[in-house]
Amino acid sequence: MQYIENRTYDEISVGDTATLVRDLGAKDIELFAVMSGDVNPAHVDTEFAKSDMFHKVIAHGMWGGSLISAVLGTELPGPGTIYLKQSLSFLKPVGLGDRVTVRVTVKEKIDEAHRLILACDCTNQKGEVVIDGEAEVIAPTEKVRRPRVLLPEVHLHETGEQYRQLLAATHDLDPIPTAVVHPCDTLSLIGALESAKEGLIIPYLIGPTAKILAAAKEANRELGSVKIIDVPHSHAAARKAVDMVRDGTVMALMKGKLHTDEIMEAVVDREFGLKTERRISHVFVLDVPHYPKPLFITDAAINIYPDLNDKRDIIQNAIELAHALGIDMPKVAVLSAIETVYPKINSTVDAAALCKMADRGQITGGLLDGPLAFDNAISKSAAEAKGITSAVAGDADILVVPDLEAGNMVAKQLIYLAGAESAGIVLGARVPIILTSRADGTLSRLASSALAQLFAHHLLQVKP
Missing domain, CATH: 3.10.129.10 (Hotdog Thioesterase)
Structure with a gap:
């Protein structure tokens, strides 16, 4: 001593x-x-x-x-x-x-x-x-x-720093034409206008013109040359936005003042929607104090109880988003309550199967490990205490949750208890979908737009 x-x-x-x-x-x-x-x-x-x-x-x-x-x-x-x-x-x-x-x-x-x-x-x-x-x-x-008194370890975190770096990565990219679905409140309208101001998107405001203009007046914003496409209600706005993707007018969708189910119903329509062979899923990208890099959490918004094949697609979607952000080999932690395979806990069995699927080339572009408990996935000291030898444990980029309930709880706890900033998009459709929450601030909305812009340009590069 x-x-x-x-x-x-x-x-x-x-x-x-x-x-x-x-x-x-x-x-x-x-x-x-x-x-x-x-x-x-x-x-x-x-x-x-x-x-x-x-x-x-x-x-x-x-x-x-x-x-x-x-x-x-x-x-x-x-x-x-x-x-x-x-x-x-x-x-x-x-x-x-x-x-x-x-x-x-x-x-x-x-x-x-x-x-x-x-x-x-x-x-x-x-x-x-x-x-x-x-x-x-x-x-x-x-x-x-x-x-001698041992001083506490101090961690400095500038709120939104990860997102500012994300925005900086988009500076040399062209803005992407984006259908903003039913932006009839000040939050969603300001998010779209600020994203346009930052050079992230070219917005097409789809909804009842009178309501959009009323929201602009309430927000004290001038719409200038921003194009408004008049439709009678939110369902029509969602359908029109999907049509604009199909005819090549826009490269992304942005959710406005409507329920997620409304916009996703139009997206997943079998005949006129935007489905691909890949399962559609949501990825949170969190700026977490004391974590040294963006933390991806998937899926916490779309798939309620995904099966093994769904999880394969969920992981592949997240890996491709990581690639679009410049992470060449993202580390993927498949979460459960424990770090060993236990047949009575289905998520541990799925985790082991997903890792073997990666070994066999059924999941590509990332480094997988699991099952891992949350602490082992993000804390090296916790992983070492459990005797876990892994390139992923303690340094994960992507956390794959067992189901929507677990993912939603993990993400919301990080946001409201750990002070994380949240952004996120929906992937697996023909174009990225900016799916914001009513509680999201402007910075989070900008970060979500930046994710969509980076991913849309990534798609242009990888398409044959």
Whole structure:
């Protein structure tokens, strides 16, 4: 066990010194900005910093000052020290990757009230003094030796960062013509208009013109040259949207203010719909705090109790979406309650069969493993504790759930308890379907549109 121990006033002599060495990383700057609220772009905006006087991101000046405080409070004099004064001169900037050595040296002892005057300086790896100053403290008179407290591990997550990267990946792509089905409320209309503004889609607004215009007025949005296709109601809007896919006018569908069943009924119509040989399924793409990459969950919206063949198609759909996002060999975790095959739990048997199907080329383009419990799929430490040796466990890209109930619960728990942002699309039809929820914000709607745009362009590349 490590201990923290002070030096009392009587134990300290003039000339005594203590040091601390710290390398400046991006996380240090981000943590200090979060703690202090100082978001000066010189510290947190890379593009701005390039044009600033130092031409690089630099640390907050008081980051170095806080290191001096750390030495005084933990080393010399240590626990029990009372800070009275501190003067600092900031002589040079500290940039990312710099190694800072902090040194405090006792200059003077003042017996009255057991005060100390200490010289304080910070130097970089070149030996240059970056901060210089002097501190006055009251030194402790009683000995303190305590176990060193272990600090919690801090994970920084910028909400929506994964989605901003997703949007950035679409910048060089042409927007895709998209049938927006019954956008007769402000949320769905704004989602379509913002997606158009970002260059993701070219919207065709299908629905009762009066209702669409009323929604635009309520949202205080101008429709400009956006094309409106007038139909009497939501069922007609769904049928018209499907027709526009079949005649080649649009490359994607977007759900507006109507029930999912309404739009999907038109999509799966045997004679006039958009079915392919592949089972239609939904894929959530979640931006989860503390998970280092987008997390796919399928199927949590379309297939209630999929059988083995359905699950094969569900997996293949998700793998193809991962390919469209630039993930060459996505890691697919087939979930169950346990990580061993147990005949009384059907999902474990399905998981084992799906992995063997992948071995035999019936599922391609991804790396499968299962059955895996949720913790083993996303946590390396949990997988190691269970003795699981797997390239997928602890690093999954895609989570394949046993049924819709399980998938819906997993996705909603991540959204509402873990703070995940959600986006998602329906695949397996002729074109991707942007299936948003009433609870989705604008960023989630944009991310869903970006998924559809990337997937539609991917289809153009892979079609013979």
